[in-house]
Amino acid sequence: MGTTGTLGTEPSTGPSTGPAGPGQVEPQQVCVVGAGYVGLTAAAGLAELGHAVRCVESNPGRLATLAGGGIPIHEPGLDELVAKHLGTGRLSFTGDIEAAMDGAEVALLCVGTPPRPDGDPDLRQLGRAAAQAAAAATRDVVLVVKSTVPPGSCEALELLAAGHARPGVRASVASNPEFLREGQAMRDFFFPDRVVVGVDDPALEPVVAGLYPKEWPLLVCDRRSAELVKYASNTFLAVKISFANEVAALCEALGADHSKVLTGVGLDGRIGGDFLKPGPGFGGSCLPKDLSGFIAVAGSMGQEATLARAVREVNDGSRASLVGKLEAALGPLSGKRVGVLGLAFKPGTDDVRHSPALGLVEDLVALGASVQAHDPVASVPSLGDGQVDDPYEAASGADAVVVVTAWPEYGDLDPGRLQRCMEGHVVLDAVNLLDAAAFGAAGLDVYGVGRGHPLSVAPVLWRPLEWMIDAEPTVSLDEAGPEDVDVLAGR
Ligand SMILES: NC(=O)c1ccc[n+]([C@@H]2O[C@H](COP(=O)([O-])OP(=O)(O)OC[C@H]3O[C@@H](n4cnc5c(N)ncnc54)[C@H](O)[C@@H]3O)[C@@H](O)[C@H]2O)c1
The missing domain is CATH 3.40.50.720 (NAD(P)-binding Rossmann-like Domain)
Structure with a gap:
């Protein structure tokens, strides 16, 4: 590990006060797989925290936009932070997973997990990303799953990754679900309600938790629990x-x-x-x-x-x-x-x-x-x-x-x-x-929605009156009009 990084200022989208914010971390060499909402936010945020980040993206159109200094999504504050760290050299983009994984200790998997037509999650992007990252790893690496996945996915990915890693290289898998809200992703990155780290091997906790400042609210648990925190929250x-x-x-x-x-x-x-x-x-x-x-x-x-x-x-x-x-x-x-x-x-x-x-x-x-x-x-x-x-x-x-x-x-x-x-x-x-x-x-x-208007509102509410009186009403509730109030009330 290198020296402790001194971190930059808050992003312009962040509040001036809050429960947390940029702190200090031991810089790590991080590969981020996938440059979508989650991957780009994490890549820019981790670079701001002091890590050296290489972000790999497989979509040629997205990559070309990034290579040209553009941002393929609309997310306030993201463009400034990306530009800043392309400048500091702490952030780079590539389409080459080998280059992105060279020397990486941690790989954040931030690829899509869309629903299949039957509603079951489609985890094929994730399986491919884990296999590619494990195969390209040049040293022991922790694959950190930021994508939203069903419980049990990290365990399955670890089996998959083991089958692709080079001899002598260990690819472990941890869960670190993402909770950002689009439109305020940078704020959510720097001021999280909680960072959830799911590890079954306690030795991985400092590596994954160490991506973030220690002042940030942290919940450490097993992988299945971490995966379920995300599903249950949504x-x-x-x-x-x-x-x-x-x-x-x-x-x-x-x-x-x-x-x-x-x-x-x-x-x-x-x-x-x-x-x-x-x-x-x-x-x-x-x-x-x-x-x-x-x-x-x-x-x-x-x-x-x-x-x-x-x-x-x-x-x-x-x-x-x-x-x-x-x-x-x-x-x-x-x-x-x-x-x-x-x-x-x-x-x-x-x-x-x-x-x-x-x-x-x-x-x-x-x-x-x-x-x-x-x-x-x-x-x-x-x-x-x-x-x-x-x-x-x-x-x-x-x-x-x-x-x-x-x-x-x-x-x-x-x-x-x-x-x-x-x-x-x-x-x-x-x-x-x-x-x-x-x-x-x-x-x-x-x-509007939730506002009565003359066509929707029942003019008189008879049921409470029926529920209040003992006797069977002599007037049918269906046909009753305002003039029947006395009759219904037994007066
Ligand atoms: N968007 C959100 O607000 C949000 C919030 C929390 C969690 N999540 C979860 O995070 C995950 C990612 O969401 P997103 O909105 O960022 O998705 P996205 O589709 O915007 O981005 C995923 C990116 O990964 C790239 N990719 C896929 N496979 C790759 C590979 N093998 N190598 C390199 N790049 C690859 C895709 O080309 C794409 O650009 C999903 O599981 C999602 O449920 C999303």
Whole structure:
């Protein structure tokens, strides 16, 4: 090991204070396999911490972008840090795994683990990456799995790696799941809620934990537990989002206000308000995939994962309810023109993997509607002319506009200008971003998620009254009107 590195300043995206931050590490020679959201963030972050990092990427297009000084993904603060450490020489990119692994003590595996069509995780990229890294290792190496994987994967990878390593070279495998959020990945790297290190061989703990400053919150456990921390965390986040959407649907029927209800719920310290907001359902490259993976792992252990399955069902229903709201407002959607604002699965990223917006576009097209979509950052080549450069252009001539991604710029849309662009007057705000009163004043009908409106709210709630009185009601609850209150109450 070399001398202790003195570390750089916080990235511009990081807060000025926080539970942790750049500290001091013993520099290690690190290979990062995969230059996607996780790999690029880890590579830049580890270089900032003082390690010597070589990042290997197999996609020629991505590699060319990186070689040309570009960043193939949208992630605030990442470009500055990459440029800085290309300059310091602590970071380099290559397509050659042999060069990247030469002398490396640690290889971070950051490749994709997408779902297969049946929902089971597809671990082939990971198997290939582990085999290549083990084969290229010139000294004993720890393969650190940052990709999200089902429990048991590290053990399997170790068997696989052993079969590829050169004679006399030991390739061990540890788990170090990644928890970054796209759009604030650099902040999450430097100010983690926790670093989870899963090792079955205690000798590996200092190597893996030593990648990070010792001040950072650390949980050391066995590999299966570490792998399950990640799956269980994402499954719980999915539970919260689906729960919020279920409460929101009830708010719509009751005329209750989701923002007050869910704020009230989240203020309970045992529950917490994060991820307790209704919307178009969860998407992205992680939650749907990891929920499916959790269900698949449970199934492989003979368990039902009843709650996780229900969460998935609620999530599918959240998207379907957007279509239902449009149909309620516009009638059959065939021949209707709909402007879709937002394609990324959330603001702050260009990631459209499993984006609810893309799912909605598919549903609308399948129902015969034509779609004009806009996103400030994300691009979806398959939409062709259906993706436009300006939100007002997306609204041009539209019968309805749907806001699906909560990009802040959509909150600044001019209601009057939007209304003049549109043919119709229906605005479905699936992320509750817009000032409904201002848009209403401009002559637009704004439908949100979790807010009752005159068409959805039951005018009188009879059931509580029925539950309060002993006698059988003499008036049928189905036919009762406000004038029957006395009769129902037995007066
Ligand atoms: N994106 C997130 O927000 C996030 C957060 C936490 C965990 N994860 C997990 O981390 C993993 C990676 O996610 P991602 O979003 O960065 O994926 P990604 O698809 O953006 O990036 C993976 C990269 O690895 C490259 N690659 C694949 N095989 C390779 C090989 N053998 N050699 C070199 N490069 C190779 C691919 O070309 C790609 O550029 C997944 O398991 C994911 O579930 C992702």
